[in-house]
Structures are given as C-alpha cells and as structure tokens.
Amino acid sequence: MVSGQTLSHPSRDEIRLADVLFALSDPERLAIVRQVADGPLDMAECVLTNPDMPKSTKSHLMKTLREAGLIRNEPQGRGRRLTLRREDLDARFPGLLDSVLHAASVAG
Template identity: 50%
Template sequence: MTTATKARVLDHPSRAEIRLEGVLHALSDAVRLRIVSDMARADGAELSCSFFDLPVTKSTRTHHFRVLRESGVIEQVYRGTAKMNVLRRDDLDALFPGLLDTVLRATEVQDARRDD
C-alpha cells in the first residue's frame, strides 16, 4: 500500500472495541444525533458528508463525523474524493440490543413535541 493510499484509510474500532460510554457520548450531541437519524432513514446506504444539511461550519462537521467514527457508531470510507458514511447498525444492535432504535424513537418523540 502506498503512502497516499494508506492516508486515505480511516481507523475504526472493531466490534469488540466499541464501548457503551463512547456510543452514548456520540449520541448525546444534537448534531450527531441528527446525522445518525438521517443515516438510519437511509437504511444502510452510504451517504457523503455533503449529503447532510447541518447548521455548523465545515471544521465542526468534520469533528462530529470523527466522534461518530471513533466511537464505532459509523463507518467512513473514501470513494474517490468523497468520504462516504454508513451507520454500523449491525454492530450496535449486536452489542447493545434495542439501544439505537430506542434513541431514534425518543428523538422522533422529542422532535414531534417541539413541533407542537
């Protein structure tokens, strides 16, 4: 693998390395929760970082995606020049059954309450 290729590979925790406290921390931020909700609705599709309409600067957006990746919530891969993102639903469901669905449902309830 060349240095240029190696630099384009991002580190992710293995399934065994994913920790509940890291996942909960990642999901505790409104912007990151919005990213995860959008990814859950995409049902396993890879989404580019530019797909997400977020009210933050590019550097802050990068930070949020890094927190999600390093906690094991998402996987990021380069496809050409685009960084693609996918929710690690299978890993999260295997490690913490029902957690992701519960958080996503609670987010929907909260959003509906705010809209009323």
C-alpha cells in the same frame, strides 16, 4: 486530510457503551445518525441543523461518531461515504439504537 485516506474504525468488540452514549448526546451528532439510519449518505449531502457551522466542526462531529463506532466513514471517489454500523451496534447493545432513534423522532 486527503479525501481517499482510510480512517480507523473500532472493531465491534471495541465499541463501548459510554462512547456511544456520549456521541449520541450531542444534538448535531444525533441528527447525523438519524440521517444515516435511512441509508448510506455522502458526507457532502449530510445536512446539519446549523448550516453556518464551519467545515472543521462538521469533521469533528463525524470523527466523534466514527471513533465511538456509530458510523463508518470511508472514501468513495472524491468524497466520503457514511454508513451506520447498525449490525455491530445491535450485536453489542440490542435495542439501544432503535430506542434512541425512536425517542429522538418523538422529541424532535
């Protein structure tokens, strides 16, 4: 993949609850969402709980989050910028994101 390539993101109306819950069910993907919840993050700065995870696996985690509508993954310079789609998620599923993030912070 070329670093400046624009990736497709679902529109707000295309975000499905089942896809969001599936994406959040994986501990690594949930950890990424927790990091991005604090503000935009360069993909290279995103820390996984398993530092030995292959780059291809990290890319797949990001793809799952993007396709579920949880994050935006957009080109920025030579890298990629991750942002949480909080406004879209709160509009579709009020309170869901805050509940999941709160539960994750209490559990982890």
